[in-house]
Amino acid sequence: MxxxxxxxxxxxxxxxxxxxxxxxxxxxxxxxxxxxxxxxxxxxxxxxxxxxxxxxxxxxxxxxxxxxxxxxxxxxxxxxxxxxxxxxxxxxxxxxxxxxxxxxxxxxxxxxxxxxxxxxxxxxxxxLRWHAGHRKMLTLIRAGGVGELRHMRAQWTFQAPDAGNWRARRDTASWWSLSGVGTHCLDLIRWVMVPVCGEVVSLASTISRDVWSSPNDETAVVSLRFASGATAEFCSSVLITAPSRAEVYGSDGYIRCEDTLTRRGAGAIDTHQGILEFDVADPYAxxxxxxxxxxxxxxxxxxDGREGLRNVSLLVQAVASGGARFDAQQVP
Ligand SMILES: NC(=O)c1ccc[n+]([C@@H]2O[C@H](COP(=O)([O-])OP(=O)(O)OC[C@H]3O[C@@H](n4cnc5c(N)ncnc54)[C@H](OP(=O)(O)O)[C@@H]3O)[C@@H](O)[C@H]2O)c1
CATH class of the missing domain: 3.40.50.720 (NAD(P)-binding Rossmann-like Domain)
Structure with a gap:
């Protein structure tokens, strides 16, 4: 067929x-x-x-x-x-x-x-779920390779040349960094954490929009807590050029992904026990x-659509809970 x-x-x-x-x-x-x-x-x-x-x-x-x-x-x-x-x-x-x-x-x-x-x-x-290294990482985690999952962290950023992209505008997008790369960080975290730690039960965020004065997020820092009590955090930004990163921490060890959050299926992964080898494969294929x-x-x-919808729902909440301002004068 x-x-x-x-x-x-x-x-x-x-x-x-x-x-x-x-x-x-x-x-x-x-x-x-x-x-x-x-x-x-x-x-x-x-x-x-x-x-x-x-x-x-x-x-x-x-x-x-x-x-x-x-x-x-x-x-x-x-x-x-x-x-x-x-x-x-x-x-x-x-x-x-x-x-x-x-x-x-x-x-x-x-x-x-x-x-x-x-x-x-x-x-x-x-x-990113189809990155061959990420799939090996998941197999290792599910086999107990880091023990009980305790925390995960992801960061993916890029530097936008200006605010001309449709993601920076409210009529064509609801999010800028969160749409471009943050949603991927969130999906990677959900993929690793949710099946064993349960659903996200609380979320907090800080959103900045100060360089381009865009209506949408320029940098977003989001933290999550799962039903088991495990936690996660991710940072997305359109203001920084830097290698992407993901880290998984368990009761018995860790896994660290360096520059694997890209379009290419490449990068490097190591664990508390050494390098995790993988073949570079086209994740879009x-x-x-x-x-x-x-x-x-x-x-x-x-x-599927329901999983995509949970991601959207958390992005909505990230913006709703972020960007709160306090008056520095009032801090004792
Ligand atoms: N999974 C990933 O790794 C990844 C990476 C990048 C983007 N994406 C997603 O893919 C989608 C497209 O992103 P992109 O980076 O490819 O965007 P892009 O380069 O701006 O391309 C979007 C295309 O959509 C068409 N289009 C129709 N109406 C448009 C409008 N009002 N303004 C601009 N373009 C319009 C255009 O094609 P015509 O000019 O031919 O009509 C345009 O080339 C987004 O949802 C984005 O989040 C995913």
Whole structure:
């Protein structure tokens, strides 16, 4: 069976990561492309070998009307994910949406409902779960390699050249650093912690927006407590160029990931017992392989809409609880 997949959006992640990854997945076929500009769609289709007889679209409606199309990958700005996913589900197409799945909880719920009602899969693109080193790390943790999980920390940042990106604006995104990279840190933490430590039971955050005066977060520092009492923290920022980092601490040891939170599937991991070797593999191919297998095997994707929705809900709470100001004059 071959799953014919359309790419919605021709931007950075679609061009650099998702379309090349699609080629590496047996049973997946880049079929068609949506762009606001037909010429951009044509160029993208040509560059990545889209297979439909007429692959280039500037209308979602005509793209979705294609009976040979099975699924879409949504790689557009966050505020478009919900409308496009609901339309795709209505046309009977499976959906893999980029993260964060929506700009708010109600939008995310509408996506889950539409895909449930249509009987199609809804997967969310958290590629870090498909990093080969992270998968080895998880196996080690689940085998008791660090003992009882006590704390986890993650940091992923980049330096934006200015506030011109759509993530910096309220009409196209709800979050800036949290949308770009913080949501990935949160997913990595949830993936490691939630199955054994239970759900997040409390959250606190500090949000800064002071360099660009953006309505959205420029730096976010978020701390979490799980049902077991274990804790976690992450920092995302659009103000700092630095290696990414993740650390897991247990009762019997630790794991430290250096520069593994990237698009590349590379970096280094060590533990209290030495280096954890892994092969570099394309994490986006892993994510798409899981999506295709979920369709073929009639099972849930590894990161389904409900998990994507919990992530969105925590991002909403992070902003709601962050940014509180106090008057330094009043501190004794
Ligand atoms: N998983 C990851 O590692 C990862 C990494 C980066 C981004 N993402 C996610 O992928 C999605 C796209 O991000 P990106 O970095 O690829 O963004 P981007 O480079 O700005 O590309 C987004 C594309 O969406 C289309 N688009 C439609 N309406 C638009 C509008 N009003 N403004 C701007 N573009 C519009 C554009 O294609 P046309 O001009 O052809 O219409 C544009 O090229 C986001 O949800 C983001 O969070 C995920």
């Amino acid at each position: 071959t799953v014919n997949i359309a790419m919605l959006g021709t931007g950075s992640i679609a061009d650099d990561a998702l379309a090349p990854a699609l080629k590496r997945v047996a049973g997946a076929n880049l079929w068609s492309v949506l762009s606001r500009g037909r010429d951009r769609a044509r160029a993208f289709a040509r560059r990545h070998g889209a297979a439909a007889p007429a692959p280039a679209h500037d209308s979602l409606e005509t793209l979705l009307a294609d009976p040979d199309l099975d699924a879409v990958i949504i790689a557009t700005p966050d505020y478009l994910h919900a409308t496009q996913a609901v339309a795709a589900a209505g046309a009977g197409k499976h959906v893999l949406t980029e993260k964060p799945m929506a700009t708010g909880v109600e939008e995310g719920e509408a996506m889950v409902r539409a895909c449930d009602d249509a009987g199609v899969k809804l997967a969310v693109g958290y590629h 892993g994510e798409i392989r899981d999506f295709v297998a979920a369709i073929e095997d009639h099972r849930k994707p590894e990161v």
